[in-house]
Amino acid sequence: MSQFLQQVINGLSLGSxxxxxxxxxxxxxxxxxxxxxAHGDVYMVGAYTAFICTxxxxxxFFPALIASMVVCGLLGVLIERLAYKxxxxxxxxxxxxxxxxxxxxxxxxxxxxxxxxxxxYPNVLPKTTYQLGPVSVTTHQIYIFAITIVLMVTxxxxxxxxxxxxxxxxxSVDEQAAELMxxxxxxxxxxxxxxxxxxxxxxxxxxxxxxxxxxxxxGLTPGLKxxxxxxxxxxxxxPGAVIGGLFxxxxxxxxxAYGSSLYRDAIVYAILIVVLxxxxxxxxxxxxREKV
Amino acid sequence: MExxxxxxxxxxxxxxxxxxxxxxxxxQPGELIGLIxxxxxxxxxxxxxxxxxxxxxxxLIEMDVDGKPTQIGGLPPYKITDLGVAxxxxxxxxxxxxxxxxxxxxxxxxxxxxxxxxxxLRLPKYYSEERWVEEKACEYLKEVGLYAKRxxxxxxxxxxxxxxxxxxxxxxxxxxxxxxxEPAAGMNPQETADLTALIHRIRKxxxxxxxxxxxxxxxxxxxxxxxxxxxxxxxxxxxxxxEIRKNEFVIKAxxxxxx
Amino acid sequence: xxxxxxxKENLCWVILSVVLFGVLxxxxxxxxxxxYYRITLFNICINIMLAVSLNxxxxxxxxxxxxxxxxxxxxAYSAGVITKMIPNYGGLLLGIxxxxxxxxxxxxxxxxxxxxLKGDYLAIATLGFAEIIRILVQNxxxxxxxxxxxxxxxxxxxxxxxxxxxxxxxxxxxVMRSAPGRACLAxxxxxxxxxAMGINTTKYKVMAFVIGALIASLAGALFACSxxxxxxxxxxxxxSIDILVMVVFGGMGSMTSSVLAAIAIGLLNTxxxxxxxxxxxxxxxxxxxxxxxxxxxxLGKRELSFKRILARxxxxxxxx
Numbered sequence: 001m002s003q004f005l006q007q008v009i010n011g012l013s014l015g016s017x018x019x020x021x022x023x024x025x026x027x028x029x030x031x032x033x034x035x036x037x038a039h040g041d042v043y044m045v046g047a048y049t050a051f052i053c054t055x056x057x058x059x060x061f062f063p064a065l066i067a068s069m070v071v072c073g074l075l076g077v078l079i080e081r082l083a084y085k086x087x088x089x090x091x092x093x094x095x096x097x098x099x100x101x102x103x104x105x106x107x108x109x110x111x112x113x114x115x116x117x118x119x120x121y122p123n124v125l126p127k128t129t130y131q132l133g134p135v136s137v138t139t140h141q142i143y144i145f146a147i148t149i150v151l152m153v154t155x156x157x158x159x160x161x162x163x164x165x166x167x168x169x170x171x172s173v174d175e176q177a178a179e180l181m182x183x184x185x186x187x188x189x190x191x192x193x194x195x196x197x198x199x200x201x202x203x204x205x206x207x208x209x210x211x212x213x214x215x216x217x218x219g220l221t222p223g224l225k226x227x228x229x230x231x232x233x234x235x236x237x238x239p240g241a242v243i244g245g246l247f248x249x250x251x252x253x254x255x256x257a258y259g260s261s262l263y264r265d266a267i268v269y270a271i272l273i274v275v276l277x278x279x280x281x282x283x284x285x286x287x288x289r290e291k292v
Numbered sequence: 293m294e295x296x297x298x299x300x301x302x303x304x305x306x307x308x309x310x311x312x313x314x315x316x317x318x319x320q321p322g323e324l325i326g327l328i329x330x331x332x333x334x335x336x337x338x339x340x341x342x343x344x345x346x347x348x349x350x351x352l353i354e355m356d357v358d359g360k361p362t363q364i365g366g367l368p369p370y371k372i373t374d375l376g377v378a379x380x381x382x383x384x385x386x387x388x389x390x391x392x393x394x395x396x397x398x399x400x401x402x403x404x405x406x407x408x409x410x411x412x413l414r415l416p417k418y419y420s421e422e423r424w425v426e427e428k429a430c431e432y433l434k435e436v437g438l439y440a441k442r443x444x445x446x447x448x449x450x451x452x453x454x455x456x457x458x459x460x461x462x463x464x465x466x467x468x469x470x471x472x473x474e475p476a477a478g479m480n481p482q483e484t485a486d487l488t489a490l491i492h493r494i495r496k497x498x499x500x501x502x503x504x505x506x507x508x509x510x511x512x513x514x515x516x517x518x519x520x521x522x523x524x525x526x527x528x529x530x531x532x533x534x535e536i537r538k539n540e541f542v543i544k545a546x547x548x549x550x551x
Numbered sequence: 552x553x554x555x556x557x558x559k560e561n562l563c564w565v566i567l568s569v570v571l572f573g574v575l576x577x578x579x580x581x582x583x584x585x586x587y588y589r590i591t592l593f594n595i596c597i598n599i600m601l602a603v604s605l606n607x608x609x610x611x612x613x614x615x616x617x618x619x620x621x622x623x624x625x626x627a628y629s630a631g632v633i634t635k636m637i638p639n640y641g642g643l644l645l646g647i648x649x650x651x652x653x654x655x656x657x658x659x660x661x662x663x664x665x666x667x668l669k670g671d672y673l674a675i676a677t678l679g680f681a682e683i684i685r686i687l688v689q690n691x692x693x694x695x696x697x698x699x700x701x702x703x704x705x706x707x708x709x710x711x712x713x714x715x716x717x718x719x720x721x722x723x724x725x726v727m728r729s730a731p732g733r734a735c736l737a738x739x740x741x742x743x744x745x746x747a748m749g750i751n752t753t754k755y756k757v758m759a760f761v762i763g764a765l766i767a768s769l770a771g772a773l774f775a776c777s778x779x780x781x782x783x784x785x786x787x788x789x790x791s792i793d794i795l796v797m798v799v800f801g802g803m804g805s806m807t808s809s810v811l812a813a814i815a816i817g818l819l820n821t822x823x824x825x826x827x828x829x830x831x832x833x834x835x836x837x838x839x840x841x842x843x844x845x846x847x848x849x850l851g852k853r854e855l856s857f858k859r860i861l862a863r864x865x866x867x868x869x870x871x
Contacts, residue, residue, distance in 0.1 A: 033671075035674070035675065083843070090842070090846060091846075092670040092671055093609075093615050093803075094846045096615070096670070096671060096674060097799055097838055097842050098838065098843070100792060100835075101837070102839060104792075104832070104834055104835030104838070105832055105839070107831070108827075108829075108831035108832045108835065109828075109832055112828040112829065112832065220788070228675075231675075262690045263686065263690070265686060266682070266686045266687070269679035269683050270683065273676060273679055276664070276665060276668055277664040277665070280668060280672060
């Protein structure tokens with residue numbers, strides 16, 4: 001039993017990271033109906049930014065976290081302005097292919113400059129383990145939980161209580177109507193990317209310190225898994241992304257613990273396929289009908 | 293005579309909204325029916341129910357197929373088309389990347405007698421069927437006067453001709469029942485007159501039952517033998533053009549309570 | 552006089568194929584195409600087969616599949632495993648047929664539930680399926696797991712490969728220019744209108760998907776028997792993207808441009824072989840720039856059509 005609870009704790013840590021990445025996917029999809037394929041690579045850039053800050057520039061944890069979030073946020077906005085904005089009216093396939101192109105650019109530019117070898121993080125956080133009854137929790141996990149909760153609460157606050165948040169919700173429902181109400185759609189979309197990418201940056205540094213190793217292609221699989229999480233929870237739904245992320249994290253951890261680690265990725269894809277077949281709109285998503 | 297289409301207590305709800313409410317009517321073969329009503333009355337929704345785009349929430353739709361009444365409510369659109377039903381769309385849905393001729397050829401799909409294996413192996417069946425398709429497609433284009441423009445991209449046609457192409461496409465399905473959704477929308481009086489003549493001609497030539505939605509009252513009153521009036525999803529009146537013109541419910545629906 | 556296979560147009564295609572085959576064979580025998588370039592040529596041929604088959608799924612039927620590598624994987628491993636046991640042409644044929652059978656089943660399993668999804672979702676679902684296939688292959692004993700299969704007999708000779716390429720192009724092209732092909736194009740253009748025309752959209756989407764899968768499987772089989780070794784890592788998402796790039800670059804929907812793009816990219820890959828990272832960065836940039844400025848690809852939907860060329864010559868002769 002304690003093994004099981006331990007795995008749940010581990011799953012929640014992993015899931016929190018997926019949730020942070022999934023939030024970026026879901027917000028972007030909600031507002032411009034694009035699966036931002038490059039999002040996983042933004043997360044990778046976050047991991048590397050934090051690596052450079054901590055390993056080469058001697059930053060502490062929180063400064064590196066801030067740096068990561070800022071760099072990724074700006075990167076997200078840059079990508080949106082250069083690659084996605086010109087294609088806002090284009091068919092979805094075109095935009096998707098562009099996103100794939102951006103993904104390649106990010107991955108291989110990073111590989112070109114930083115090499116493909118794995119990098120390890122210095123110890124910026126104390127490595128203690130706490131016993132809470134039958135389970136043990138490491139400092140890293142506590143930091144992950146705490147930071148994830150703080151970020152999610154902040155995000156929820158921004159979305160529901162600020163003008164920008166209202167604008168984001170309006171644009172995702174009806175872009176033209178929002179524009180007619182005086183909302184600057186371009187700025188709103190850029191802001192969405194800023195938020196989503198900043199969260200991915202946070203996820204990047206958290207992964208770096210949790211797993212301790214990073215490489216330029218690390219964004220691909222977690223990116224896909226986070227996307228599955230977003231779909232599971234209902235793409236376009238912020239609480240859905242969180243639930244989805246945690247669920248995927250726990251599912252993956254359970255498969256590794258009780259099944260075979262060889263299938264850790266396969267289970268996530270299997271969940272995706274089941275969701276798409278049974279309820280494509282996900283847990284909390286909404287139905288969209290085409291008018292005939 | 294057996295009705296070609298029988299609708300019994302047909303309703304369609306969208307969540308809390310009832311778009312079509314308990315509609316019943318019969319249509320005899322060869323009739324030319326008009327369906328009118330204020331905007332939002334549920335006319336296109338009714339068409340969508342009759343052509344399979346929507347499933348009925350309640351009620352039955354029966355079509356005469358080779359002498360047997362067949363339930364078609366809830367069937368997918370392609371199956372209903374296969375039974376001999378064709379429609380045009382309110383917002384013109386031509387195949388924009390295809391030529392005029394190709395658009396019509398696509399519509400002949402249900403009558404083409406070769407499959408993908410014959411296509412891949414280029415069996416003789418492919419060649420003979422394709423020749424037949426080409427001939428018939430050109431015939432339908434000549435019927436609506438678009439033969440000369442058959443190799444134009446459909447999206448390059450002027451608006452009035454796009455509407456005619458939609459009709460040619462519908463003819464190519466070789467239907468029994470033809471649904472026209474606002475066929476004269478956006479047309480000037482000359483174009484409307486041409487359209488009126490076309491509808492008369494094809495109905496007679498191809499033995500069609502025609503049901504059309506229209507807002508252009510002159511067209512409806514002139515051409516339709518019977519008119520159904522919808523308001524808020526309910527069938528509030530049906531009868532000949534004279535009867536409808538004088539019907540107080542119809543007048544109220546269009547002009548409001550005060551007269 | 553009923554038309555048949557023996558038209559002037561088809562004759563032109565036969566002549567073109569024979570000439571190309573002859574020229575390339577001579578170049579190989581003369582040693583101008585040495586063993587190094589032979590590898591490039593073989594890769595280009597495999598890529599042509601993959602590109603035209605993906606073009607059928609994406610460019611003709613409008614189904615954005617990112618799982619093509621999965622079917623190539625099935626074909627490759629079927630042929631690899633069987634030819635190791637039966638190292639002759641019979642074994643190759645059997646391997647190809649087994650690959651067809653498994654790919655067809657896999658394609659049906661993948662397509663029937665996912666083809667009702669729209670663009671983005673379909674892409675991810677097919678990607679997920681391809682990854683599942685690859686992970687399964689990676690973890691089975693018969694396929695030797697992550698280490699891959701080695702010592703596969705090199706049964707894919709140049710004539711066999713060319714036949715494969717011609718079959719791939721002919722099948723895809725014949726489907727495209729037929730009633731089922733028109734149905735697919737209609738589905739891509741306006742699915743709701745296509746259904747209203749009596750087209751069973753699911754049936755045709757599945758049809759295109761399965762045909763695409765079978766040809767990818769054939770390509771995989773010929774691939775396996777060309778280079779002695781196959782590994783699961785050769786059939787990842789990256790492979791699916793490579794094929795996608797070829798289809799998109801030339802122009803989705805045009806067979807000719809898929810062929811030309813496959814050739815161009817195959818040559819580029821060889822030239823830039825030592826610059827992997829730069830090459831991928833350039834790929835990425837090219838994708839982005841292409842989508843922003845020329846989303847219809849370099850050639851758009853234009854096809855090489857002997858019918859048009861011959862018709863123009865006729866018109867020219869009559870004028871003079």
